[in-house]
Amino acid sequence: MRAGVLCLQGAFREHCEVFATLGADVVEVRTPKHLTDLDALVLPGGESSTISHLLVTSGLREPLSQAIRNGLPTLGTCAGMIVLANEVLDGRPDQEPLCAIDLTARRNAYGRQVDSFEAPLDVKDLVGESFPGVFIRAPVIERVGPGVEVLAMHDDRAVLAREGNVWVTTFHPELANDPRIHEYFLQEVAA
Amino acid sequence: MSEPRAIGTARVKRGLAEMLRGGVIMDVVTPEQAKVAEDAGATAVMALERVPSDIRRDGGVARMSDPSMIEGIQAAVTIPVMAKCRIGHFAEAQVLESLGVDYVDESEVLTPADEAHHIDKWTFTVPFVCGATNLGEALRRISEGACLIRSKGEAGTGNIVEAVRHLRSILGDIKALTVAPPEEIYRWAKELQAPVDLVAEVAERGELPVPMFCAGGIATPADASLVMQMGAQAVFVGSGIFKSEQPEVMAKAIVEAATHFADPSIIAKVSRGLGAAMPGAEIASLEVRLAERGW
Numbered sequence: 169m170r171a172g173v174l175c176l177q178g179a180f181r182e183h184c185e186v187f188a189t190l191g192a193d194v195v196e197v198r199t200p201k202h203l204t205d206l207d208a209l210v211l212p213g214g215e216s217s218t219i220s221h222l223l224v225t226s227g228l229r230e231p232l233s234q235a236i237r238n239g240l241p242t243l244g245t246c247a248g249m250i251v252l253a254n255e256v257l258d259g260r261p262d263q264e265p266l267c268a269i270d271l272t273a274r275r276n277a278y279g280r281q282v283d284s285f286e287a288p289l290d291v292k293d294l295v296g297e298s299f300p301g302v303f304i305r306a307p308v309i310e311r312v313g314p315g316v317e318v319l320a321m322h323d324d325r326a327v328l329a330r331e332g333n334v335w336v337t338t339f340h341p342e343l344a345n346d347p348r349i350h351e352y353f354l355q356e357v358a359a
Numbered sequence: 360m361s362e363p364r365a366i367g368t369a370r371v372k373r374g375l376a377e378m379l380r381g382g383v384i385m386d387v388v389t390p391e392q393a394k395v396a397e398d399a400g401a402t403a404v405m406a407l408e409r410v411p412s413d414i415r416r417d418g419g420v421a422r423m424s425d426p427s428m429i430e431g432i433q434a435a436v437t438i439p440v441m442a443k444c445r446i447g448h449f450a451e452a453q454v455l456e457s458l459g460v461d462y463v464d465e466s467e468v469l470t471p472a473d474e475a476h477h478i479d480k481w482t483f484t485v486p487f488v489c490g491a492t493n494l495g496e497a498l499r500r501i502s503e504g505a506c507l508i509r510s511k512g513e514a515g516t517g518n519i520v521e522a523v524r525h526l527r528s529i530l531g532d533i534k535a536l537t538v539a540p541p542e543e544i545y546r547w548a549k550e551l552q553a554p555v556d557l558v559a560e561v562a563e564r565g566e567l568p569v570p571m572f573c574a575g576g577i578a579t580p581a582d583a584s585l586v587m588q589m590g591a592q593a594v595f596v597g598s599g600i601f602k603s604e605q606p607e608v609m610a611k612a613i614v615e616a617a618t619h620f621a622d623p624s625i626i627a628k629v630s631r632g633l634g635a636a637m638p639g640a641e642i643a644s645l646e647v648r649l650a651e652r653g654w
Contacts, residue, residue: 176618177381177402179374198619214378214402215438221400222618225611247378260397260437275437281461282484284371285364303364304374305439305461323361343374 169354172197172206174232176222178214178247182342186350200231208241208357211248213304213340216256216275219247220263229266236268241333241357243350249273249336250307257310269334270313271326277308289339291320291328294348301327301339309338369506372486375439375461376507376570379403379593383583383617384572385610386410386597390435396600399610403439403461405595406432411468411515412598412637415647421469423451426458433459441488446653447473456485462507464488467652468514468597475654480504490574492525492650494532495551498561499654501569502554508567510591511650512575515598517639519576521650522586526573530590536562575650578603578636580616580629587620604634 171192173183184194187210195202197209209232211219223229236242236252244252253265253273278284284305288298301322309326312318320328327338328349341349365371382402387393393404408424409417423444433440439461444451446465451472455463465478467490480487481504490511491497497508510529512522536547536558544562548555560568573591577583578599586594594617603609612629619625642648 175381179377179380181380182377198622214380215382217397217438218382218400218402218614221614225400225615226618258437262398280459281375281439281486282456282459283366284375285366286368286371287362287364302370302374304371304378340374343370343377 169193169358170195170205170207171354172202172209174209174211174219174228174248176226176228177218178212179340179342180212180214183210183212183245183350186342186347187354190347190351190354192354197228198226200227203228203231203235206235206240208243208354209235211242211244211251212342213246213248216247216250217260217263219251223251233266233268236266236334239333241335241353242268243335243337243353245337245340245342246304246306249338250275252334252336254313269329269331269336270316271309271329271336272311273307274310275307276305278303278306281305287322289320289322289327291349291352293319294352296348299341299348300344300346302343303339306338367484372506373569375486376488379439379572380570381618382593383610383614384441384593384595385600386595387432387601390431392601392606393432393435395607396610397436397438399607400614401438401610402593403441404432404436405441405443405464405597406460407443410598410601411649412517412602413515414468415515423448423454423469426454429455429458429460443469444478445469446471447476447478449478452478452483452487456483460485462486462488465505466490467511467649471652477503477654488572490650490653491529492653493528494561495553496653497529497567497571498551498553498557501567502557506569507572508569509572509574509595511653512573512577513642513645514575514649516576516642516645517578517599517602517637518642519578519582519585520642522573522576523589525650526586526589526591529571533561533566537565577613578639579633580612580626583613583616584620584626587617593617598637602637609633609636
């Protein structure tokens with residue numbers, strides 16, 4: 169299993185560490201050549217405006233978009249979800265999302281950093297106790313399309329969802345010290 | 360009825376610092392500069408009234424910025440906004456928290472308010488970043504609740520030499536700690552003037568328990584590449600952007616350099632045609648050493 173992690177900016181190191189503990193070969197993706205022969209890809213949290221900008225300057229935007237369209241299993245967390253969404257509210261005008269999952273995301277929807285929080289989450293099909301959700305200047309999912317499956321909710325909003333090969337979370341599973349969501353994603357990829 | 364949530368936890372405070380890794384945090388003094396920074400791909404801006412090189416030139420007491428100035432910058436951008444308070448000035452920090460700034464920098468660039476004590480940062484919901492010149496200073500700040508450490512360098516000089524010295528000191532001691540036998544941890548704690556449990560944690564992990572960024576003297580893309588190759592996880596750029604000849608171009612170049620810091624061909628590409636970097640200063644010529652502030 170070759171798991172790529174987009175390493176342009178943000179909390180990419182934690183994703184690499186979780187995949188490594190799960191036995192995957194981790195590929196740090198910084199330029200288009202790193203996209204070859206991947207079995208899965210993660211777009212990490214960070215600043216979505218910075219990551220969008222660096223996707224263009226690194227030449228990754230088009231080949232990455234194409235790979236996702238061709239079925240590459242992809243997980244976007246927080247800023248990574250904003251980059252993948254069909255529609256972004258309160259974003260920058262030049263922030264063009266990849267339109268890889270049919271949902272509407274609103275940036276920084278809970279407020280400023282003093283409103284960032286942790287909350288336990290019940291995730292569909294996840295065995296054991298609730299998952300520790302870490303929400304940092306998090307976006308919310310305001311609308312999900314008919315083809316999107318919601319796997320966890322908080323305060324009546326989807327916080328973990330998937331449509332086909334594209335998975336998104338509004339929280340940070342990589343900061344939770346709990347590999348179950350990464351494991352769940354990789355199991356589905358292998359299946 | 361909203362579901363339970365916990366705010367201001369260590370994980371949430373340190374988490375925002377993790378999100379800023381691999382990025383550039385830029386000093387800005389106006390909403391227009393903040394927009395230039397955001398357009399260039401900055402991960403956050405530091406709102407202040409004067410950049411360090413102007414504080415150095417003007418002299419006098421440097422204080423927290425006017426709240427309306429900070430609010431103007433918060434309204435101008437969507438990325439996190441940080442602001443500085445004086446060392447030990449917890450009332451300024453309370454004001455910044457009430458304004459909703461995303462990170463407070465308890466900074467040696469401003470004139471210290473307390474000659475013996477830093478702020479008890481555990482009592483705040485907003486996270487704090489603090490400067491350090493060596494491992495002991497970094498661990499004292501972490502023991503007071505800092506969630507992000509930046510090596511201090513010498514702000515406002517455009518001279519990277521002090522940042523390099525501080526990084527080598529912090530990272531060199533961390534490396535030495537990882538091979539120290541357990542009985543020596545107590546002597547290390549005594550010499551570093553830091554809590555023994557934090558010293559033991561660093562020895563075990565081989566890194567600080569919070570992210571470490573670099574500040575003070577970064578003026579070119581190659582400077583950013585240098586400190587990130589040494590081990591800094593992101594960079595603060597103060598006077599280096601808006602005191603350069605072409606701030607928009609310099610800002611974009613340093614953003615790319617922070618991402619591709621280990622790729623010399625990209626550093627070369629973004630270093631072309633930048634115009635003049637900020638005028639620098641020899642450390643020996645300085646009247647005030649900002650990095651010496653902090654205890």
